[in-house]
Amino acid sequence: MNRPDRNEIEERKQICMNALLNRPWIDKEKNAEIYYWIKDQYFEIKEWFMNYTGYSVIMNRNFIKLEKVPAEVFPWMGFQEFREPMDYALFTYSLWYLENKTEGDQFLLTQLVIEIRQYMVEQGLDVDWKNYYHRLSMARALKKLKNLNVVRSVDGEEANWASNHEHHDVLYECTLYSRYMLRSFPAELSSYTNMAELKETMTYGWEAAEIDIKKRHELYRRFLLEPILLDYQWHGDPSYLHREANFLMKNMKTMFGWEGSRYREGILLFETNTMSESEVFPTQLALSDLAMLLCGEVRKMAVNAELDLKVDLSGFVRLTKNEIERILIHLKSSFSEFWTNEHTKKKSTELAEQICDHLAEWGFGYWEDHMFFVLNGAAGRWEVKYGSTEQDD
Numbered sequence: 243m244n245r246p247d248r249n250e251i252e253e254r255k256q257i258c259m260n261a262l263l264n265r266p267w268i269d270k271e272k273n274a275e276i277y278y279w280i281k282d283q284y285f286e287i288k289e290w291f292m293n294y295t296g297y298s299v300i301m302n303r304n305f306i307k308l309e310k311v312p313a314e315v316f317p318w319m320g321f322q323e324f325r326e327p328m329d330y331a332l333f334t335y336s337l338w339y340l341e342n343k344t345e346g347d348q349f350l351l352t353q354l355v356i357e358i359r360q361y362m363v364e365q366g367l368d369v370d371w372k373n374y375y376h377r378l379s380m381a382r383a384l385k386k387l388k389n390l391n392v393v394r395s396v397d398g399e400e401a402n403w404a405s406n407h408e409h410h411d412v413l414y415e416c417t418l419y420s421r422y423m424l425r426s427f428p429a430e431l432s433s434y435t436n437m438a439e440l441k442e443t444m445t446y447g448w449e450a451a452e453i454d455i456k457k458r459h460e461l462y463r464r465f466l467l468e469p470i471l472l473d474y475q476w477h478g479d480p481s482y483l484h485r486e487a488n489f490l491m492k493n494m495k496t497m498f499g500w501e502g503s504r505y506r507e508g509i510l511l512f513e514t515n516t517m518s519e520s521e522v523f524p525t526q527l528a529l530s531d532l533a534m535l536l537c538g539e540v541r542k543m544a545v546n547a548e549l550d551l552k553v554d555l556s557g558f559v560r561l562t563k564n565e566i567e568r569i570l571i572h573l574k575s576s577f578s579e580f581w582t583n584e585h586t587k588k589k590s591t592e593l594a595e596q597i598c599d600h601l602a603e604w605g606f607g608y609w610e611d612h613m614f615f616v617l618n619g620a621a622g623r624w625e626v627k628y629g630s631t632e633q634d635d
Contacts, residue, residue, distance in 0.1 A: 254279045256499040258287060262299070263466060263498075264519050266390055267307040267419070280306050290497060295466065296443035296459040298426070304418055309425050311443050313463040318603045321386055326379055332369070333383035335362065340392070340420040348396065351403055351412040355380060377404040384414075392419045457482055465490065465511065469523060470605030470620055472508035474556060507557045507619030523604045528582045531626060532570075533597050535577070537606070538625035539569050540617060557619025566594040566615060580628045 246254065258280045261268060270277040280287060281301065288299040291308060300307045312319060324330060335358045343349065359369050369376050381404040387393050398412035427434075428445045446456045457478055464471045476483050487509055491502030494511055501512045513522045524530035540559055543551045553559050567590040578586050585593060598615045601607045606621040 251283075252496075255283055255287070256497065258283065259290075259497050260499075260518060260520060262287070262291075262306070262308040263310070264521075267305045267422070269305050269391070270303070277306060294458060294462040294493070296455075296463075298443070300422070305422075307422060309443070310467065311425060311441055311463070312467050313441060313460045314468065315441075316468070316603075319467075323386055323389075324382060326375075328369075328376065328379040329382045331367075332358065332380050333386060336383055336387060337392075337420070337423055340416060343416040343420060345416055345418040345420075347416045349414055349416075351384070351398070351400065351414065354414075371407055374404070377407055380404070384412075390419065390423065391417055392423050393417060458486075461486060461490070465494070465509075468605065469603075470508075470510065472605070472618060472620060474507075474618070475605070476508075505619065505623065510620060510623070527600075528585060529597060529600050532573075532581070532585060532593075533600050533604075533606075534624045534626040535573055536566070536569060536597055537601075537617065537621045538627075539573060541622045541625060543569075544622065557622060559617045559622075560610070561615050561617065563591070563594060563613065563615070566598065567591060570594055570597070577628050 258276060261273075261276050262280070268277050268280060284299070284301060291297040291299055297311070298309045300309065320330070321333075324333075336354065338361070339354055339357055355371055359371065362369050371377055371380075381400040384393070384400045388395060393414045393416055396413040396415050398410060400412050402410040403412055427440075428442065434440055443459070446452045460478065461476075461483065464476075473480065473483065487504055491504070491509065491511070494500045494502055499513075499515055501514050503510050503512070513520055524534055540551070540561070543549045544553050544559060551559065570590050570593055574581065574586070574590075588596075598607065598609065601615075601617070601621065602609065605618075606624075607615055607617040610616050
């Protein structure tokens with residue numbers, strides 16, 4: 243077998259770094275190739291994540307996991323399958339129940355819900371399994387645990403139990419992942435006094451060197467886990483961000499293969515690999531096309547002096563809902579043949595809100611009192627045009 247050359251080793255490293263960042267864990271049985279690639283470069287990868295983010299890399303004979311913790315928390319970071327806060331609560335209480343289980347242990351859903359309810363009642367919380375919506379939340383929590391391979395169903399489906407809990411049950415089996423689902427903390431959980439403290443991955447001192455390490459960790463964690471980080475979104479020392487900008491872009495390209503560009507409003511990182519498993523903007527959704535179309539139209543309006551669209555010195559454009567709706571009506575009259583049937587029929591009010599929410603999720607703007615939408619300078623970097631293309635046979 244030929245040994246990989248330097249370029250192949252670097253390419254493998256980038257694949258491994260992206261896989262660790264985007265997956266809950268790397269299962270040896272399901273992803274043997276990447277597992278062994280990481281194992282071959284384990285010390286370099288582990289050292290990089292600890293040095294620049296404070297993240298730990300856990301490796302054992304079954305899987306490898308990067309313990310990721312966001313520096314800033316956003317709604318889109320939650321489980322997309324969950325609908326209610328209770329979904330998260332029951333997901334967490336299910337993990338509590340599994341603490342006393344080991345790999346291969348089996349249990350019934352009816353046993354699980356009885357113990358969870360008893361424990362919740364002791365804590366002054368209430369859940370009623372006669373309530374269909376409470377059972378539905380439990381079913382979503384268990385389905386997510388199955389998707390994460392924390393448990394597997396041996397017999398039965400939680401959806402049937404949710405529909406009729408008196409005549410259906412489910413037999414589950416624990417996997418080895420149940421004890422690794424929750425992250426580890428640098429201190430006793432009872433010692434934390436507020437939610438902000440929970441984001442720290444290690445204990446930092448007050449010496450200058452320790453403060454610099456904390457700054458570096460926060461900077462890299464935000465660029466790794468957030469879709470965009472502009473200068474105004476960085477709450478730390480602005481001069482630190484400017485000093486680190488060039489090295490950060492070079493570092494990200496070396497380790498992840500990402501290209502970085504410095505604009506007036508901040509640094510933007512781009513995924514160059516079209517086959518990457520990262521979720522990137524624009525997404526595959528038609529909504530991303532409409533979002534870019536809107537941004538492109540606002541950009542045209544901004545450079546047209548006759549339209550008097552105000553852009554402040556930081557590149558922000560403040561639009562009312564009515565202004566956005568009028569822009570979308572104009573775009574619809576010009577390009578509706580390229581739009582999906584759903585978006586063509588949707589009311590302009592609903593479509594405007596949906597597009598703005600999509601842009602907000604990706605960091606291109608934010609709602610102000612839910613009356614105005616503020617687009618930042620990065621939104622002005624996008625422009626899309628519809629048209630036909632010819633491909634060679």
